[in-house]
Amino acid sequence: MDAVGTYDAVIVGSGPNGLAAAIELAQNGRRVAVLEGRSTIGGGTRSAEITLPGFVHDLGSAIHPLGYASPFFRSLPLEDHGLEWIHPPVPLAHPFDGGTAAVLGRSIAATAAALGPDAAAYRRLMEPISDDAGRIADFFVGRPSFLRHPLALASSGIWSLRDARTLVESLFEGEMARGLFAGNAAHSFLRLDRPPSAMFGLMLGTLGHAFGWPFPKGGSQALADALASYLAALGGEIYTDAVVRSVEDVPRTRAVLFDVTPRQLLDIAGEHFTEGYRNGLKRYRYGPGIFKMDFALDGPVPWEAEGCRQAGTVHLGGTFDEVAAGEGAVSRGEHPERPFILLAQQSLFDRTRAPEGKHTVWAYCHVPNGSTFDMTERIEAQIERFAPGFRDLILAKRAAGTADLERWNPNLVGGDINGGYMDLKQLFARPMPRVDPYSTPAGGLYICSSSTPPGGGVHGMCGYLAARVALRYLE
Numbered sequence: 001m002d003a004v005g006t007y008d009a010v011i012v013g014s015g016p017n018g019l020a021a022a023i024e025l026a027q028n029g030r031r032v033a034v035l036e037g038r039s040t041i042g043g044g045t046r047s048a049e050i051t052l053p054g055f056v057h058d059l060g061s062a063i064h065p066l067g068y069a070s071p072f073f074r075s076l077p078l079e080d081h082g083l084e085w086i087h088p089p090v091p092l093a094h095p096f097d098g099g100t101a102a103v104l105g106r107s108i109a110a111t112a113a114a115l116g117p118d119a120a121a122y123r124r125l126m127e128p129i130s131d132d133a134g135r136i137a138d139f140f141v142g143r144p145s146f147l148r149h150p151l152a153l154a155s156s157g158i159w160s161l162r163d164a165r166t167l168v169e170s171l172f173e174g175e176m177a178r179g180l181f182a183g184n185a186a187h188s189f190l191r192l193d194r195p196p197s198a199m200f201g202l203m204l205g206t207l208g209h210a211f212g213w214p215f216p217k218g219g220s221q222a223l224a225d226a227l228a229s230y231l232a233a234l235g236g237e238i239y240t241d242a243v244v245r246s247v248e249d250v251p252r253t254r255a256v257l258f259d260v261t262p263r264q265l266l267d268i269a270g271e272h273f274t275e276g277y278r279n280g281l282k283r284y285r286y287g288p289g290i291f292k293m294d295f296a297l298d299g300p301v302p303w304e305a306e307g308c309r310q311a312g313t314v315h316l317g318g319t320f321d322e323v324a325a326g327e328g329a330v331s332r333g334e335h336p337e338r339p340f341i342l343l344a345q346q347s348l349f350d351r352t353r354a355p356e357g358k359h360t361v362w363a364y365c366h367v368p369n370g371s372t373f374d375m376t377e378r379i380e381a382q383i384e385r386f387a388p389g390f391r392d393l394i395l396a397k398r399a400a401g402t403a404d405l406e407r408w409n410p411n412l413v414g415g416d417i418n419g420g421y422m423d424l425k426q427l428f429a430r431p432m433p434r435v436d437p438y439s440t441p442a443g444g445l446y447i448c449s450s451s452t453p454p455g456g457g458v459h460g461m462c463g464y465l466a467a468r469v470a471l472r473y474l475e
């Protein structure tokens with residue numbers, strides 16, 4: 001590693017949280033360096049041509065409602081550093097057998113109108129929590145606390161603490177509204193009859209209406225590159241191929257912020273912690289993993305349902321019961337025959353992603369943590385179900401199982417992309433119950449990854465909040 005000199009703070013890992021932490025420290029006049037173990041920066045926010053030349057695939061995150069709404073990212077001049085957000089005409093479509101689809105548009109009224117018998121119920125649920133975008137971003141993407149905001153007391157917000165099944169069975173009659181909600185709730189990686197799965201359904205739906213589900217032009221790497229460019233403008237330094245195996249690998253500094261998950265933190269710095277804190281880290285639970293596929297296509301996906309052709313993201317899984325059954329199977333350690341799939345088709349709206357007339361598709365499904373099962377056939381069959389002729393368009397494809405993902409980014413323990421399970425307990429108390437979750441018992445050592453509140457997703461808020469704590473120590 002080439003990092004030399006003395007720093008006020010060193011950040012281990014250049015994921016969105018590591019870069020956010022470095023930026024907040026540098027904005028406050030601190031001399032910072034970021035040490036990244038891989039040869040490219042960005043952690044879960046990287047893109048590359050991994051199928052054929054000219055086809056740019058997002059290797060990790062693809063769609064960024066959290067990144068776009070993030071109070072911290074919104075405060076930064078990222079557009080001056082090359083970031084350009086692309087908003088597809090509609091954020092999300094959720095097709096059903098027979099060629100229909102529920103479509104989540106920017107307008108609550110238009111979304112509701114297409115939900116048949118549930119139009120009024122959908123408006124009643126979403127309108128109270130969607131009419132103030134700033135407060136929503138702060139509530140969902142800031143540090144979670146149900147006491148912090150009056151929104152929590154509103155009737156819709158209180159559903160956040162419940163499970164998705166209870167919500168849809170209490171409020172909706174039709175499959176369109178139920179299925180649409182199921183897809184968003186399934187982002188939780190939880191069984192849909194477990195809380196707080198409803199919170200994820202509400203959060204992603206609300207963010208879709210209030211902010212859209214945009215993605216960076218050119219690939220998610222463009223977001224990491226914009227953060228790195230702004231950091232460089234503030235005087236921050238980034239070193240790649242700099243794997244940190246122990247605290248002794250870090251150059252002289254007063255504070256170290258680790259953009260890693262508890263298991264790695266134990267390996268790197270465990271000897272500096274109290275036994276109680278070490279045990280807390282050992283008890284930390286990881287969630288299900290994912291199986292990911294990237295496709296280079298000879299044309300756009302031939303969706304049966306028209307609504308899918310305008311959407312940046314398409315959720316494949318059919319009815320609420322089918323999505324719930326798939327997620328239930330994963331939680332029992334099984335591999336569903338018809339998995340719930342999150343699919344993004346950025347090249348439809350961003351011509352920098354593929355050669356003229358060609359397209360990319362990004363897709364993944366949930367699998368048990370550490371799974372070695374190859375889901376290629378089941379993912380392709382599920383896409384084909386809603387887009388007959390899809391397979392004939394495949395020019396090239398790449399699949400990544402849980403071990404491939406963890407080799408690519410050591411934070412993806414067993415293929416868990418959220419830095420740890422996000423059930424009711426671990427969503428609020430991560431990595432363990434503590435008044436200040438970012439500090440460790442070792443003075444000057446912090447954790448700033450998605451294994452801290454507010455948890456998984458590209459929003460940088462974990463890094464920002466950890467940096468605020470470290471700044472108090474550095475005063």
Ligand SMILES: Cc1cc2nc3c(=O)[nH]c(=O)nc-3n(C[C@H](O)[C@H](O)[C@H](O)COP(=O)(O)OP(=O)(O)OC[C@H]3O[C@@H](n4cnc5c(N)ncnc54)[C@H](O)[C@@H]3O)c2cc1C
Nearest residue numbers: 013015016017037043044060061062063244411450457458
């Ligand atoms: C396939 C996939 C799809 C996803 N889709 C989305 C999406 O569409 N939208 C969304 O918002 N989120 C998505 N996510 C989740 C999102 O990418 C993560 O929540 C986010 O990247 C977490 O940021 P982080 O900074 O905490 O950690 P990471 O982004 O994981 O970064 C950690 C960094 O630390 C480095 N590192 C680890 N150990 C060491 C060490 N010992 N020494 C030096 N460096 C080290 C790693 O190499 C990595 O660069 C997805 C993730 C994956 C993998």
